Amino acid sequence: MRITIFGSGYVGLVTGACLADVGHDVICVDIDSDKVAALNDGQVPIHEPGLETIIRHNLDTGRLRFTTDAARAVEFGLLQFIAVGTPPDEDGSADLQYVLQVARTIATHMREYKIIVDKSTVPVGTAEKVSACVAETLAERGATLAFDVCSNPEFLKEGAAIEDFSRGARIVVGTDSDRVRQAIRECYAPYSRLHDKLIFMDVRSAELTKYAANAMLATKISFINEIANLAEKLGADIEHVRHGIGSDPRIGHHFIYPGCGYGGSCFPKDVQALARTAHQVGHPPQLLEAVESINLRQKDQLFAKLEGAFNGDLAGKTIALWGLAFKPNTDDMREAPSRTLMESLWAAGARVQAFDPEAQDECRRIYGERADLSLCKRRDEALEGADALVICTEWKAFRSVDFAMLKQALASPIVIDGRNLFEPASVKQAGLDYYAIGRGDSLQAALA
Numbered sequence: 078m079r080i081t082i083f084g085s086g087y088v089g090l091v092t093g094a095c096l097a098d099v100g101h102d103v104i105c106v107d108i109d110s111d112k113v114a115a116l117n118d119g120q121v122p123i124h125e126p127g128l129e130t131i132i133r134h135n136l137d138t139g140r141l142r143f144t145t146d147a148a149r150a151v152e153f154g155l156l157q158f159i160a161v162g163t164p165p166d167e168d169g170s171a172d173l174q175y176v177l178q179v180a181r182t183i184a185t186h187m188r189e190y191k192i193i194v195d196k197s198t199v200p201v202g203t204a205e206k207v208s209a210c211v212a213e214t215l216a217e218r219g220a221t222l223a224f225d226v227c228s229n230p231e232f233l234k235e236g237a238a239i240e241d242f243s244r245g246a247r248i249v250v251g252t253d254s255d256r257v258r259q260a261i262r263e264c265y266a267p268y269s270r271l272h273d274k275l276i277f278m279d280v281r282s283a284e285l286t287k288y289a290a291n292a293m294l295a296t297k298i299s300f301i302n303e304i305a306n307l308a309e310k311l312g313a314d315i316e317h318v319r320h321g322i323g324s325d326p327r328i329g330h331h332f333i334y335p336g337c338g339y340g341g342s343c344f345p346k347d348v349q350a351l352a353r354t355a356h357q358v359g360h361p362p363q364l365l366e367a368v369e370s371i372n373l374r375q376k377d378q379l380f381a382k383l384e385g386a387f388n389g390d391l392a393g394k395t396i397a398l399w400g401l402a403f404k405p406n407t408d409d410m411r412e413a414p415s416r417t418l419m420e421s422l423w424a425a426g427a428r429v430q431a432f433d434p435e436a437q438d439e440c441r442r443i444y445g446e447r448a449d450l451s452l453c454k455r456r457d458e459a460l461e462g463a464d465a466l467v468i469c470t471e472w473k474a475f476r477s478v479d480f481a482m483l484k485q486a487l488a489s490p491i492v493i494d495g496r497n498l499f500e501p502a503s504v505k506q507a508g509l510d511y512y513a514i515g516r517g518d519s520l521q522a523a524l525a
């Protein structure tokens with residue numbers, strides 16, 4: 078099948094690479110000419126395990142190519158996927174300018190029937206806006222051409238994107254057209270062969286399904302973080318509580334890991350956008366607003382713990398920071414808890430010595446060169462001359478640590494663990510003051 082994909086970011090690249098890999102003929106379009114040139118050279122601008130290999134292989138087979146030539150791309154595919162960004166607007170609602178720009182581009186160049194497939198995360202009612210935009214542009218051209226718009230939200234996670242796209246639990250499609258259903262079935266047949274993963278519904282329900290999924294996952298995280306903070310005050314250990322509740326299959330173990338708050342390009346913006354939609358239709362989103370405010374408070378936890386450990390005086394202190402990315406296996410730092418922490422530390426007059434296996438360049442791109450930030454080449458280099466260590470991301474490389482070495486390296490024996498990587502008793506045994514999430518302060522007091 079011939080397929081066109083607008084947007085070569087996380088979603089567009091993974092979709093294009095995976096669809097080419099199962100035999101489709103794919104053109105990916107982007108407005109960023111440097112990115113397109115690099116991709117045609119086999120250089121992938123993001124760190125996503127397995128992606129570069131698939132892209133290179135399919136560039137070689139000729140089934141995948143990247144272009145800035147929108148006219149050629151529109152002519153190419155029956156299916157025209159939209160996978161461009163939908164960042165938050167000033168009021169938290171999704172900014173649809175890039176999506177509608179692509180709709181206009183498709184309408185400007187199409188010469189026959191096209192199916193526009195919206196894969197970007199967009200508020201309910203967007204497919205209607207895309208339809209109106211295409212119809213208007215066609216009318217301006219004096220063209221009368223048939224087209225359909227459907228919704229096909231994407232559920233992949235960064236760091237596991239190929240696996241999620243290829244072996245995801247479901248493929249949600251919002252449409253009321255048989256022609257669209259048939260084309261979408263053909264497109265996803267290689268992924269839906271053993272059991273039918275396609276779930277067809279009306280367009281509005283498909284658009285809402287995406288936000289509901291992310292809001293539900295974010296709710297689980299804010300819930301466990303709320304209980305973790307309570308556990309800390311009560312002298313309980315959230316890791317026992319997590320295991321205790323997760324063992325009930327009605328609750329399950331997934332997405333109830335306490336931490337320093339959810340980040341990334343999706344949960345923060347999508348919870349906000351859904352809340353904004355709720356306000357627009359006169360339904361105050363009490364739960365969603367609580368989920369968001371708990372998360373904002375959680376992102377301040379690491380700084381609050383450090384302040385507590387240093388009696389409120391962080392000026393002139395050097396803090397070692399392990400983990401900059403918002404989660405492991407990505408170099409993405411969008412809305413990362415590490416950013417909240419670093420910015421608070423800098424405002425308090427502290428220095429940061431950071432290490433991340435993949436996100437160093439991204440950090441340099443965001444913050445530039447600054448005297449109060451050193452990016453270290455190795456994990457243990459970040460500890461040299463540091464007063465305390467904070468862990469923001471649960472990279473594998475941080476899981477096994479020689480606590481005696483850590484005690485030796487740090488000027489004050491303080492470790493703040495935002496991901497609960499260690500057993501408090503073992504860390505304490507090495508003479509370190511260990512503060513984790515939902516098991517730190519009070520548990521330490523209880524153990525003393």
Ligand SMILES: NC(=O)c1ccc[n+]([C@@H]2O[C@H](COP(=O)([O-])OP(=O)(O)OC[C@H]3O[C@@H](n4cnc5c(N)ncnc54)[C@H](O)[C@@H]3O)[C@@H](O)[C@H]2O)c1
Binds near residue numbers: 085160198199342
């Ligand atoms: N990142 C994820 O894990 C993920 C997962 C599921 C859904 N989503 C959603 O998918 C959408 C895309 O997210 P992303 O993370 O891939 O975004 P991204 O920012 O990584 O990539 C977007 C790309 O679109 C390009 N672009 C912008 N305007 C364009 C145009 N007119 N024509 C062609 N290309 C254009 C940009 O240059 C950029 O390369 C968003 O709505 C997001 O919420 C993201």
Ligand SMILES: O=c1ccn([C@@H]2O[C@H](COP(=O)(O)OP(=O)(O)O[C@H]3O[C@H](CO)[C@@H](O)[C@H](O)[C@H]3O)[C@@H](O)[C@H]2O)c(=O)[nH]1
Binds near residue numbers: 333
């Ligand atoms: O138990 C958990 C699980 C996750 N997180 C945090 O939540 C954030 C998001 O993690 P994750 O969901 O793994 O990554 P994303 O790539 O943001 O993926 C989410 O957002 C995508 C974009 O919409 C969706 O497609 C995915 O289904 C959805 O999981 C990260 O900061 C994690 O550290 C926790 O704190 N505790």
